[in-house]
Amino acid sequence: MKAVILVGGQGTRLRPLTCATPKPMLPLVNIPFLEHTFKLLKNYGVEDIILSAGYLPDVFESYFGNGERHGLNIVYVKEDKPLGTAGAIKNVERYLDDSSFVVFNGDILTDLNIEQLLEYHKSKKALATLMLTSVEDPTSYGLVPIDGTGKVTYFLEKPSWDEVTTDLVNAGIYILEPEVLNFIPKAENYSFERGVFPEMIEKGERVSGFPSNAYWLDIGTPQNYLKAHHDILGRRIKFDFKGMQTKLGVWVGDNCKISSKANIFGPVVMGENCQVEPNATIFGYTTIGNDCIIGPGVTISGSVLFNDCKINRSSVIKDSILDKGVELGVKVHVEETAVLGEKIKIGSENLLKRGIKIWPKTKIGKNIIKF
Numbered sequence: 083m084k085a086v087i088l089v090g091g092q093g094t095r096l097r098p099l100t101c102a103t104p105k106p107m108l109p110l111v112n113i114p115f116l117e118h119t120f121k122l123l124k125n126y127g128v129e130d131i132i133l134s135a136g137y138l139p140d141v142f143e144s145y146f147g148n149g150e151r152h153g154l155n156i157v158y159v160k161e162d163k164p165l166g167t168a169g170a171i172k173n174v175e176r177y178l179d180d181s182s183f184v185v186f187n188g189d190i191l192t193d194l195n196i197e198q199l200l201e202y203h204k205s206k207k208a209l210a211t212l213m214l215t216s217v218e219d220p221t222s223y224g225l226v227p228i229d230g231t232g233k234v235t236y237f238l239e240k241p242s243w244d245e246v247t248t249d250l251v252n253a254g255i256y257i258l259e260p261e262v263l264n265f266i267p268k269a270e271n272y273s274f275e276r277g278v279f280p281e282m283i284e285k286g287e288r289v290s291g292f293p294s295n296a297y298w299l300d301i302g303t304p305q306n307y308l309k310a311h312h313d314i315l316g317r318r319i320k321f322d323f324k325g326m327q328t329k330l331g332v333w334v335g336d337n338c339k340i341s342s343k344a345n346i347f348g349p350v351v352m353g354e355n356c357q358v359e360p361n362a363t364i365f366g367y368t369t370i371g372n373d374c375i376i377g378p379g380v381t382i383s384g385s386v387l388f389n390d391c392k393i394n395r396s397s398v399i400k401d402s403i404l405d406k407g408v409e410l411g412v413k414v415h416v417e418e419t420a421v422l423g424e425k426i427k428i429g430s431e432n433l434l435k436r437g438i439k440i441w442p443k444t445k446i447g448k449n450i451i452k453f
C-alpha cells in the first residue's frame with residue numbers, strides 16, 4: 083500500500099516556529115515530527131511515500147532525500163499554490179496505482195494500527211474509510227457522526243457548539259479507493275472536508291468511519307505541540323528516545339556537562355553538547371535540544387527548547403517553547419505557553435507570559451515586557 087502525506091499547510095497556528103520550518107519538520111522530542119509518522123507506516127509495511135508539499139518543500143527533501151536512510155522510497159510533489167487537502171491528492175494521481183492507499187494529514191501523532199484500519203475498510207467494502215477519534219472539543223475538527231453499521235451519516239468541518247451531535251471527529255487519516263479521485267476536480271483548490279466527503283455522502287457512496295481508541299493528537303497549536311512532548315515523555319505513546327538514560331526517566335545525549343550541583347527530575351530528554359550549571363533545576367516533562375547552555379540557578383519545567391539556546395542566570399521557563407538559538411538574559415520569566423521564535427534575544431528581567439508569541443530575531447532590551 084502507498085501513502086500520501088499532506089504537508090503543504092503553512093502551520094499558521096504554530097507561528098513563529100513555522101516561519102522557516104514547516105510544521106511536520108518541527109522537532110518532536112529532538113527528532114523531526116514526520117519521522118514518527120514514517121516509522122509508523124514502515125512498521126505496517128508501507129514504504130512508498132508520496133509527500134504532497136507546498137510550503138518550504140525543500141526542508142523535507144534536504145532532510146529525508148529519497149528515503150533510503152529510513153528504508154523508504156519517498157517522492158516529493160510540490161504545489162505552486164495550495165491545492166487544498168483533496169486537490170493535493172488529485173495532484174499526485176500519477177504516482178498512485180489501482181489499489182487502496184492511505185492518506186495522512188502531516189500533523190497527526192498516533193499509534194494507530196494501520197492494518198486494522200485497512201481490514202475494517204475492506205470489510206465495509208467502502209470507497210473511503212476515515213479514522214475517527216473522540217475529543218472533548220469537536221469545534222476545531224471535522225465532525226463525523228456514524229450510524230450503527232459504521233456508515234458516515236454526514237461530515238461537518240469545524241462545527242459550532244450548537245451543531246455538535248457526537249464527540250467523534252475526523253482524525254485526518256483515510257484509506258481511499260482510487261475511485262475517490264473521480265470526486266476531485268483537477269488543478270483546483272478543493273477540500274476533502276468541505277467538498278469530497280460531504281458530496282460522496284450526499285450521493286450515497288459508502289464512506290465509513292472507524293472509531294479508534296489509539297493515541298491521537300493534532301500537534302498544530304502551541305498547546306498541543308507541548309502536549310505531544312508531555313505525552314511522549316509521560317510514556318502515553320511509544321517513542322525511542324535518543325541518548326543514554328543516566329537515571330530513571332532522564333535521557334542525555336553525548337558530550338553533555340552537567341554540574342554535580344544541578345538537579346534534574348525526569349522525565350527529561352536532553353540533546354548533545356549541553357551544559358547545565360550549578361543550582362540549575364530541570365523539572366519533568368522538559369525537552370532540551372543540542373548545544374544548549376542552562377545557566378546557574380535557572381529553573382525549567384514542562385518546556386521545549388530547540389538547539390543552541392542560552393539561558394542566563396536565574397531565569398525561569400515554564401510550559402513554553404523556545405526555537406533555535408534563543409538567548410535569555412538574567413532573571414527572565416517565560417511562562418504560560420509563551421512561544422519564542424528563532425534567534426530571539428531577551429534582555430534581563432523581562433516577564434513573558436499568557437501565550438505571548440515573539441517573532442524570530444527580535445531583540446528586547448532589559449526590563450521592558452511585563453505580561
Ligand code: GDD
Pocket residue numbers: 088089090091092134135136161163164165166167170187188189222223224225239251252253254275300302
Ligand atoms: N499539500 C497540501 N496542500 N497540504 C495541505 C494543504 C494544501 O493546500 N492544506 C493543508 N494541508 C495539510 C497540512 O499541512 C496538514 O498536514 C493537513 O493538510 C491538515 O491541515 P490543517 O491545517 O492542520 O487542518 P486542521 O487541523 O484544521 O483540520 C484537519 O485535520 C483535523 C484533524 O486534525 C481536517 O482534516 C479536520 O477535518 C480534522 O478533524
Ligand code: MG
Pocket residue numbers: 187189300301302
Ligand atoms: Mg491540523
